[in-house]
Amino acid sequence: MRTLTYWQAISEATVQCMEADESIFIAGEGVDDVKGTFGTTKEAFARFGASRVIDVPNSENATAGFAVGAAAGGLRPLLVHTRADFMFLALDPLVNLAAKWRYMYGGDKGGVPVVTRGVVGRGWGQGATHSQSPHATFAHYAGLYVAAPASPADAKGLLVQALTGDTPVVLVENRNLYPLTGEVPAEAIGIPFGVGRIARRGDDVTVVATSLMVHEAERAAGQLAERGISAEVIDVRSLRPLDERIICESVARTGRLVVADTSWARYGFTAEVAAVVAEHIPDALTAPVRRLALPDCPAPVSWPLEEAFHPGAGSIVEACLQLCGQAPVDLPALADVAAGFQGPY
Amino acid sequence: MTSGRARLLRDMVRIRVVEETLADYYRDEQQMRTPTHFSIGQEATAVGVCAATTTRDWVYTAHRSHAPYLAKGGNLKAMVAELYGKQAGCAHGRGGSIHLVDREVGFAGSAAILGEMIPVAVGTAWAFARSGEPRAAITFFGDGATEEGVFAESLNLAAVRRAPVVFVCENNLYSISSSIGARQPAGSTIRDRAEAAGVTAVQVDGNDVFAVHDAARLALRHCREGRGPYLLELATYRWREHVGPGFDHGHDHGYRPVEETEGWMARCPILRATETLREQDPDIDRTVAEWRVRFDDEIQSAVAYAKEQPFPDIEALLDGVYQPVPR
Numbered sequence: 001m002r003t004l005t006y007w008q009a010i011s012e013a014t015v016q017c018m019e020a021d022e023s024i025f026i027a028g029e030g031v032d033d034v035k036g037t038f039g040t041t042k043e044a045f046a047r048f049g050a051s052r053v054i055d056v057p058n059s060e061n062a063t064a065g066f067a068v069g070a071a072a073g074g075l076r077p078l079l080v081h082t083r084a085d086f087m088f089l090a091l092d093p094l095v096n097l098a099a100k101w102r103y104m105y106g107g108d109k110g111g112v113p114v115v116t117r118g119v120v121g122r123g124w125g126q127g128a129t130h131s132q133s134p135h136a137t138f139a140h141y142a143g144l145y146v147a148a149p150a151s152p153a154d155a156k157g158l159l160v161q162a163l164t165g166d167t168p169v170v171l172v173e174n175r176n177l178y179p180l181t182g183e184v185p186a187e188a189i190g191i192p193f194g195v196g197r198i199a200r201r202g203d204d205v206t207v208v209a210t211s212l213m214v215h216e217a218e219r220a221a222g223q224l225a226e227r228g229i230s231a232e233v234i235d236v237r238s239l240r241p242l243d244e245r246i247i248c249e250s251v252a253r254t255g256r257l258v259v260a261d262t263s264w265a266r267y268g269f270t271a272e273v274a275a276v277v278a279e280h281i282p283d284a285l286t287a288p289v290r291r292l293a294l295p296d297c298p299a300p301v302s303w304p305l306e307e308a309f310h311p312g313a314g315s316i317v318e319a320c321l322q323l324c325g326q327a328p329v330d331l332p333a334l335a336d337v338a339a340g341f342q343g344p345y
Numbered sequence: 346m347t348s349g350r351a352r353l354l355r356d357m358v359r360i361r362v363v364e365e366t367l368a369d370y371y372r373d374e375q376q377m378r379t380p381t382h383f384s385i386g387q388e389a390t391a392v393g394v395c396a397a398t399t400t401r402d403w404v405y406t407a408h409r410s411h412a413p414y415l416a417k418g419g420n421l422k423a424m425v426a427e428l429y430g431k432q433a434g435c436a437h438g439r440g441g442s443i444h445l446v447d448r449e450v451g452f453a454g455s456a457a458i459l460g461e462m463i464p465v466a467v468g469t470a471w472a473f474a475r476s477g478e479p480r481a482a483i484t485f486f487g488d489g490a491t492e493e494g495v496f497a498e499s500l501n502l503a504a505v506r507r508a509p510v511v512f513v514c515e516n517n518l519y520s521i522s523s524s525i526g527a528r529q530p531a532g533s534t535i536r537d538r539a540e541a542a543g544v545t546a547v548q549v550d551g552n553d554v555f556a557v558h559d560a561a562r563l564a565l566r567h568c569r570e571g572r573g574p575y576l577l578e579l580a581t582y583r584w585r586e587h588v589g590p591g592f593d594h595g596h597d598h599g600y601r602p603v604e605e606t607e608g609w610m611a612r613c614p615i616l617r618a619t620e621t622l623r624e625q626d627p628d629i630d631r632t633v634a635e636w637r638v639r640f641d642d643e644i645q646s647a648v649a650y651a652k653e654q655p656f657p658d659i660e661a662l663l664d665g666v667y668q669p670v671p672r
Contacts, residue, residue, distance in 0.1 A: 062501075063464070065462075066467050066468035066499075069467060069468025070469065072469055075475070102665055102667070102668070105436050106438075106446070107665020143666050
């Protein structure tokens with residue numbers, strides 16, 4: 001199978017879906033510009049032009065409501081936010097309307113399949129409002145699907161599924177994954193929401209992760225193998241619906257759970273996964289759950305503070321060693337997956 | 346044969362009779378357990394605008410939804426059943442007064458947050474324009490909603506995209522109990538704000554159903570000719586409290602003077618339209634009286650129907666959140 005980068009996979013999914021379904025259109029601030037949203041909307045604009053790839057005024061609230069109205073009118077909007085932080089301005093249409101539309105109008109009159117892509121992830125000192133990931137915020141609300149693809153294949157498959165389904169979807173993409181390469185099917189095949197993936201098999205400890213943290217967990221598993229510890233890495237792919245079965249089956253086997261996320265622990269993804277295990281298999285755990293998430297402060301800018309802020313493979317290794325009753329060791333330090341980032345922003 | 350102008354009067358009488366009857370039941374029986382926002386006194390805005398639309402034009406509203414729903418031709422029985430929370434309701438008891446819907450007639454939905462349906466209508470209008478069909482979307486909202494940021498964003502977006510949307514502002518001077526003078530600068534108008542955003546806009550006496558209707562026809566023609574969005578600022582007044590069946594003036598509420606309310610009640614849109622039509626039809630008062638009887642029968646039987654209907658099955662509580670997935 002040929003390989004594509006993560007951003008190329010998103011671009012390909014978009015173009016193939018737009019070719020197959022002329023009701024799909026892209027809307028976002030600057031989606032038609034020279035950078036084309038990290039390259040992901042560039043080919044779509046070249047192929048389909050300004051009537052289907054529309055640059056909108058700086059109006060996140062109105063644009064999200066506009067998308068709801070367009071979807072009610074039979075179109076399939078794909079909204080793009082180059083910085084997911086701006087999605088907070090679109091919370092009312094997404095949470096109060098899109099998520100509830102089907103239910104509050106009785107369930108049988110159809111939903112509004114608004115698909116929203118939000119880009120998250122650190123760069124150089126992105127700071128408090130550009131280094132956060134709102135996936136748990138959206139995953140809280142019934143009526144939405146929320147996914148955070150970690151691989152190029154999933155970036156394509158989940159977007160295809162979103163653009164061909166009838167449910168509003170929020171897709172959270174980590175910008176540090178855009179250069180990542182991987183095998184991607186040439187066809188536009190959807191990957192269902194709510195089906196996780198075992199990224200690496202193991203027997204001693206389960207690491208449940210999402211987005212960028214899947215890669216950190218895989219790198220951690222490599223180091224743990226050198227210490228004789230076999231870690232299983234679960235990539236949940238979607239946060240809502242959440243594949244509880246794949247998580248519980250793994251933890252039932254390993255007896256140990258580490259959850260790793262790119263956002264905060266409180267009321268977040270790591271809390272949800274821990275709760276799922278506590279509710280379904282309370283006797284399976286042989287050690288306490290460990291959560292690896294952001295420290296409880298906004299993202300700082302200064303380089304050493306920022307380095308300390310983002311959890312990486314090293315902290316996953318430490319947590320797994322501890323759960324398996326092994327002392328911390330001096331393994332070669334791993335640079336973050338995001339360490340290769342080049343500026344200017 | 347009822348003339349076009351008499352039909353406007355008739356539709357206002359029907360909405361008045363329906364809402365007054367529902368307000369009485371709401372207050373006396375406490376069986377409609379949904380916040381109701383009545384349009385009693387404001388019938389001319391809903392009727393004048395909706396009568397200018399076809400079923401192919403879609404209407405969205407905010408919370409004060411009964412009058413536009415009925416003016417658009419929405420199913421009365423399904424509306425009343427919805428207020429009683431029954432499965433036979435237009436949203437199967439999941440929506441209530443604030444989330445009415447009747448797609449058959451082009452009543453596309455109503456929602457609670459002040460300005461949130463404004464951009465939705467812009468999006469639907471854009472979808473219509475993209476299909477090349479001469480259809481328009483209409484969105485009703487109050488003066489309070491124009492203070493939300495999304496109103497300004499939506500005017501701009503609609504103007505840039507030349508969306509065939511009619512923004513209908515029912516300016517009734519109050520947002521719950523705050524007067525417009527406390528919320529918007531003296532001397533400013535909503536029309537002016539729309540015009541500043543590049544949207545054609547007019548102010549109309551919202552208690553004159555014929556004037557509203559004429560303005561709405563112009564607005565819809567403007568949209569259908571591809572000339573972009575249009576805003577109608579309609580001056581009107583609600584007689585009852587913001588939410589619920591009561592009169593709230595002259596008691597302990599005190600947020601609006603009794604004289605003000607009485608002045609507006611003297612300018613009742615139904616009385617005014619009746620007076621206008623009396624010149625050409627001396628029998629109009631008798632006709633109105635007959636309509637009242639007919640519509641009273643209709644709403645009584647709709648209430649009886651709603652009461653007889655079953656509540657939704659509790660087993661179905663979660664149904665409809667997501668599209669059912671084939672297994």
